[in-house]
Amino acid sequence: MKLLLFDIDGTLLLTNGAGTRAANRAFEKIYGIKNAMNRIDAAGKTDPIILKEIFMNELNRDFSKEEAQELYKHYVPFLEEETRKSEITVMPGVIKLLENLTSRKDMVLGVATGNIEEGAWIKLRSAGLDNHFKFGGFGSDSHSREQLILKALDRAKNHIAHPSHFEKIFVIGDTPYDINHGRAAGAVTVGVATGSYSRAELEEHSPDHLFDDLNNLEMVLRVFE
Ligand SMILES: [Mg+2]
Incomplete structure (x- = not known):
């Protein structure tokens, strides 16, 4: 899993x-x-x-x-x-990717976000993406992104049958914080340059994988295999 x-x-x-x-x-x-x-x-x-x-x-x-x-x-x-x-923008490829991942039995999806929990759900709902997620780690759990990622991992264990083990954890994010704190939390890090950091800026933090955006479904899915 x-x-x-x-x-x-x-x-x-x-x-x-x-x-x-x-x-x-x-x-x-x-x-x-x-x-x-x-x-x-x-x-x-x-x-x-x-x-x-x-x-x-x-x-x-x-x-x-x-x-x-x-x-x-x-x-x-x-x-x-x-x-x-406000007009909410869903990033390129996100809907297709989440629909694909949600349908799979070998993957569990959560969020790891600096938003306080209520804020996170409001934003996800406003984009019609909330149904893909049941739990997460939030800014209301900790000021530290590393800690909130670990909190998400903790909560994830309530959502699988054999909670002792995830074979791999991925953190997907658009800033060096996601990459550095994801790595510190023991995750495979996936940078995506759809936010305010360029691909080159993210590259400096050596994510395990790096995309311009999540639009190429086949290429993105390969990372999670
Ligand atoms: Mg971000």
Whole structure:
């Protein structure tokens, strides 16, 4: 049995700014700070790390647990609203690939994403991709991508008959964070240059496999054999 863990933003889909707008609205509503996200490079970072960077930028301090909860409480309905208004882009080849993988008995699919869990499901639902996934590791599990990948692995064990063993774990993502943290978690890493990092930039981090996009189904499937 193999486990495939997909990153969301830039790998499966793009919300075309819906996530950024939702986070900006939450910050403005609570702290009166406008466009807080615009000074952040969020790609590949977990929500708690992004939150910390915003707090350090704007308020010169870290956040408390209560402050994070308050922000997420506003962010989630804003994200629902913004994804409804936004055109969601599903990355090339993703639908065909997920349909193929979901039908297979020797593979289990999950997500490994820096999004908090509620945010992740909203984004997946908005793109019509949520039915391919039952579990994942999320930014609400840990600020560390390595830890949230391990959490996804832990949860994956509830979804197979003989939970002691995955012969291989794959992490598929669009940033150096996915590659480096995936490797640290013991996964085979698959870079895909559909996000904000170019193929050459991803190449520097030596992923086990690297694609421009996931459009060539045959070639991509070969990696998971
Ligand atoms: Mg990403």
